[in-house]
Amino acid sequence: MSFPQSDLVQRGISDEFYQALEAAVGAAHVVVDPKAMEPRLIEDRGLYRGSALALVRPGTTEEVAKVVRVCRAAAVPIVPQGGNTGLVGGGVPQDAVVLVTDRLNRIRAVDPLNSTMTVEAGCILSNIQQAANDIDRLFPLSLASEGSCQIGGNLSTNAGGTAVLRYGNMRELVLGLEVVLPDGEILNDLNGLRKNNTGYDLRNLFIGAEGTLGIITAAVLKLYSKPVLRATALVACEGPQAALALYDRLRSRNADSLSTFEYIERIALQMVLDHTPGCADPMAQEHPAYVLVELTSSDPEADLDTRLEAALAAAFEVEEILDAVIGASESQRDALWALRENLSEAQKFAGASIKHDVAVPVSRVAEFLMTASSACRAHVPAVRICPFGHFGDGNIHFNLSRPLDMSDADFLEEYPAFNRIVHDIVAELGGSISAEHGIGLVKRQELRRYKDPVALRVMEQIKTVLDPEGLMNPGKVL
Incomplete structure (x- = not known):
């Protein structure tokens, strides 16, 4: 392989550095061609463009650790990347090695009785959802980018999605982690325990850290009973005050089954209708705002449609809502969901x-x-x-x-x-x-404006202890 030179000699980066990367992961998995690296240098919305010394694709946790040790010895920054679907520039490199996790894509273990699944960081979210479904379980994280985002990125940003209301965000969906630390050591905390009071909660230290404290390579995920019934409605209302009243009503009556309550204003819905083939307004009249509501249950005897209809009828009586459409079939429910799922993509046309x-x-x-x-x-x-x-x-x-x-x-x-x-x-x-x-790049300065100064100091101290050279995703978060 021909290695790039430019200013690398001045920085003390020689051919030996690239040869060490090849020795760590194999020559086929070290990329230095600028055109081949280009897609990994640009943030999803095109707001930031970075630069990379190389792109490496380790296939095991041990290979990740070797890459980290090689980079640390040469004082070269490392930027981990999953599906590169982030929205705050957290994966944009600057004169760094981009460590892509797509080859870390194995489901290591499935335990239906314990309702857990151990997966590697490069597993695509939709594949995890399907693997859970195959054993009659649910992994509830759901995002618009689920067909391309990877669980490592979801963990690194503490992703939420449309089911947080019932199941929580990633911190609530994980029991254990495996992490390669900035010194190349491997932290193995892959336990499937619901109760584990043996010291500090290291798991939550790395979830949401955006790769600045280490590289998550695997996780033990919580699974849940698979819903067998769902009732879905698009509800029209005058605005956020009415939506808040409806939420309180539904939560009071259906707290055990309320999984989704998504607010959409008309202008956002109109963008979907204008720019998404196959999407149509289910109501005859336009309204100021809407809520996508879904009840789910793993009880086949639950009469969710009746419960939802009763709650909406009561809301209509007191003029909390203006209209509602309840999906009568799977295809109709999916069509209502499409109005929400295509919002981010449709806005790009504006x-x-x-x-x-x-x-x-x-x-x-x-x-x-x-x-x-x-x-x-x-x-x-x-x-x-x-x-x-x-x-x-x-x-x-x-x-x-x-x-x-x-x-x-x-x-x-x-x-x-x-x-x-x-x-x-x-x-x-x-x-x-x-x-x-x-936080990434986009909100780094905003964090310093709004975060409690003591909390910022503690964050900086943690970063200094774990990554004293500042090589793990530098310039992000702090």
């Missing part, structure tokens, strides 16, 4: 967007939506506000699309101003500037 993945207490979601929308329109009156998301757990994707008469470049220049507007409101309401996407 031009540049400024995205905010925020969380506030559920009781203040409506207040946030109304206050933030008003403040953003005061700044740019023609901005198209497309809020949607996981209303039931307080996580709203408060996305802003450029005005029709504004260029993408001009609109993106407003990113800092809109961040200040939205994030200041979130902070005032006791919320978080990152709910499920992570």
Whole structure:
């Protein structure tokens, strides 16, 4: 293989470094060709473009450890990447080795009685879902990118998705981890225990750390009883206050089965209808806002449709809702879900967007939506506000699309101003500037503005102890 030279000699990186990488993973799995590396250098939305010294694809945890030791000896940064579907630039390298986990794709063990599955970091989320389904179990994490995202990335960002309301985010879905530490040692904590009180909770230290403390190579995932029934409805309402009242009603009556409560405003739904083939408005009249509601149960005798219909009828009587469509078949339920699942992709057709993945207490979601929308329109009156998301757990994707008469470049220049507007409101309401996407590059400075200084200092101390050379995904989070 011909190794790149450019300024590498000045940095002390020689052919021996690349030869050591080849010895660690095999020559076929070390890539230095710029064109071949190009897709791994660009963030999903194209906001950031990085540079790499090489791309390596280890096939085992031991090979990951060897790569880490090689890079540490040469003082070369490492950026782990899964499916490269992140939204905050967390996987963008800068003069680093990109460690791609796609060959770490084995399901190591399945234990139906313990309701656990041990998987490697490169397993695609949809494949894990299918493997659980094959043993009559459910792995509940569900994301729009589930056909390409990898579980290692889901773990590194503490992903949430549309089922958090009932099952929790990744921290609640994992029992144990295997992690390659920055010194190349392997932390083996792959236990399937529900109770384990033997010291510090190291698992949660690495989940959500975005690869800055080590490289997750495997995990023990929790599985759940597979739902055999579901009742799905798209419900129209006047706005967030009415949606909050409906959520409280459904939670009170159906807390044991309420799995999904997703808020969508009309402008976001219209983008899906305009740009997604096969999607159609199930209602004859347009409404200001909608909620996708789903009840699920593993009890074949549960009459979910009747329960959902009764709750919606009561809501209609007190004018909490304007209309509702209940899916009468699997195909109709899937069609209602498609309206939610295609939101992020459809928004791309509207031009540049400024995205905010925020969380506030559920009781203040409506207040946030109304206050933030008003403040953003005061700044740019023609901005198209497309809020949607996981209303039931307080996580709203408060996305802003450029005005029709504004260029993408001009609109993106407003990113800092809109961040200040939205994030200041979130902070005032006791919320978080990152709910499920992570910090990455996009929110690094925002974190320093809003995070408690003591918490930041503790985070920095942990980083220094585990990664004193600062080689693990440098420049991200902190």
